[in-house]
Amino acid sequence: MVSEVQKNTSAILRVERLSMKFGGLIAINDLNFEAKRGAITALIGPNGAGKTTVFNCITGFYKPTEGMLTMTRQNGEEYLLERMADFVITKKAKVARTFQNIRLFSGLTVLENLLVAQHNPLMLSSGFTILGLLGFPTYKKAATDAIEKARFWLEKINLIDRADDPAGDLPYGAQRRLEIARAMCTEPELLCLDEPAAGLNARESAELNKLLLDIRAETGTSILLIEHDMSVVMEISDHVVVLEYGTKISDGTPETVKNDPKVIAAYLGVEDEEVVELIEQAEAAGVDDITAAVDLLSTEALHEIVETHPEAAAVELIPATPTVKAKRNKATAAKKISETTAPTKAEAPAKAGPIKAGATSNALAEPRGGKADRLILIKGIGPVNERKLNEHGIFHFDQIAAWKKADVIAAEVYLAFDGRIAREDWIGQAKKLAKASQAKPAPKKTGGAK
């Protein structure tokens, strides 16, 4: 299948300089990407990144503020989607879509839902209703064909037994499948799916993957999908486009996107400062380290998520994307650690290593009582800096509280800071925290304390 995609590399949909503004809010900002013919292109990104807005622009539900959307059909006809009305896009340009919140005709039966989707060809064969009303045979034949086509799709989505039940009576997973089948009944060349796996369990999600691959293989329909479920995105998509705040931050095969530090940062919501630090660090230490550093960062973020949102970690059925993503990174981090020959940076921070050169005067070989204080409670110290301090033998608040001027300078050298320790009054903060920790156990770190 991959070779087939590579053979036919012409773009079915080209999105060029697409912008969408709602008043002062910029939902999409200068977006460019291509969907290849016969390929499954995934559009991912955190909530509110503008994915659904892109879909609404493509399918004509919004008129973009700027930009060009070119749909090239199999027969070579080109359509500028931004100039067409929504229903004409489905009718002429052959782009069909599904919705994030299922929009079936719940009072019509499953079969009728699929027949409504064949409205336009049936309308023609019924002579715009007049010939059909008078009972011309052309319509009768077309109606039988339409039912046959509906039967084909019902067998495909495994709902043939429930054909005569109202669509609103179906279970959620079946409704999702029916919506896809209904979109396919319009004979699209590009199928746009807005979160098709949302609310599906693992088995249903796997069935969905199979259905989408089947659709592509049998009808040659290109698929553009928005998805939060990474198992769907990574398994079936040929091409992934990542959006954040309406801007494209990554574009490529699932593998490259998965390892893109910008994507990881976007999904885990790390502070920009830390990303900059990481990238600087990586440049200094060589390319190899960056992945390990990013993995470490994501592992830390995962801990944080588990601490702050224990329910998100416990209830895995809820597709809490950051958790899923972070887990994946954790796994890769573990792999990377075993692969890499330079373990220093990747060592877990709590484990006491040899004290590095340039350490401050009151450095300890290991934390007193084997347990380090949570240095990140000091405003200005993030997980990365905490790790660096630990590597240099600083584990406790009272150590920082006791720093002299020379120690501050020494610390600033390895933390690559200038004057920040004094500016943020680390010593003053540490004194207070040291006093507090003597009085009672250190308070739990919360998400906002960093």
Next chain:
Amino acid sequence: MKPMPDIQSAEPDSVFAKALKEGLLAGALALGLFFLVVGFRTDQNIRNELILTQRWGLLAIFVLVAGVGRFLITYTAPWREERKKNKRAVVAKEPSAFRRSFPKIGLALLFVYPFLIITILALSQWYFTGQWSYQSGVQGSLKYVDNFGIQILIYVMLAWGLNIVVGLAGLLDLGYVAFYAVGAYSYALLSTHFGFSFWLLLPMAGIFAATWGVILGFPVLRLRGDYLAIVTLAFGEIIRLILINWTAVTKGTFGISGIAKVTLFGIPFTAGDGGFAKTFGLPMSSAYYKIFLYYLILLLALLTAWVTIRLRRMPLGRAWEALREDEIACRSLGINTTTTKLTAFATGAMFGGFAGSFFAARQGFVSPESFVFLESAIILAMVVLGGMGSLVGIAIAAAVMIGGTELLRELEFLKLIFGNDFTPELYRMLLFGLAMIVVMVWKPRGFAGSREPSAFLHERKMVSGEFTKEGHG
């Protein structure tokens, strides 16, 4: 459910005692409430003196109705509960054969209705006087065919026409009577000024009304729900006000009279030579014309039903229903919702126009008084009470509502209870309201709450009303 028999077995007469207690309480309450309101009546006589009339009999009736009613309700409660349970089980087991063949039986009954009435009347005459006279039956049938038959069928046709707009496409139209008016005035004006025949003007009235439907449709395309209802209501009022104020053409409130009657393929229903009675060698009677009109409106109504049934199986009809369910999904499937809405408005209006021209021909007189908002509301009430989209349910609702009002005129015995100046038909709006509340509580989706699918693969299953939507406009 378990504790119920326990209580009953422990205290077998407790239900009776409870019912008696509640009945007495309700009676006392009614006495307190109505003592001054109903028991006394104040009148002014010719010298402006206040006269106090005591109405103890009427008060006693009120109190008795409240007390006995409450007693019966409480006393029969366990029995009704039991019956309800049994009934539910029976219904689940047996798909009633009567309900399935109901449309066919009803249709057959409608076709023989005038002759049935004639026969019954003639038979009763024969029974009472011993004289067999078919002619007296014909003469007597006039009231039943005209007041009940034709009147109900006009409303059935109007309600079926509105059903296309409201029931199928889900567009709430409160100004439907405007199309009825357009049809009626088209016939009245064109027939009196140009002398065109009914058979030419019937389709023309439909076309005119449909054109007005499209004219109304365009500005309201973007409106939904309450806003759509308000604009259609305003449209209905605009048409009525034009009819009142454009006196040069419509003669205003004076109305247009002397509208030509319908002919049976050129044979007029007149007394002279060449008239219907003479041509067929029958004794002269005005009932023939009414019976002819009855069949005419029956066929027109059936045409409406036939077109509706056919259209539901066409892509257009399915698009209407899909539009009622979800407009955005419709557009995502390549359906042009603009033309779909306009065709719904136009088709519904066309049948309103047909009914209007028939109305003008039947009355021989039209005035703006016949096209007030109340008419729109009544027609809409039939659609809602009958069950949106269901032809049989709507026909039953129309028959009950119009037939019920006509029946009130016949209830002379009520005068014996409430006094001679009691006119039951004045209470028809009150009864309307009561009936609507009762139906909506008892069957929130109307008489026929389920929807018949337009196509099926294995078997035709009715779609329960809980899944269908009312539409957004």
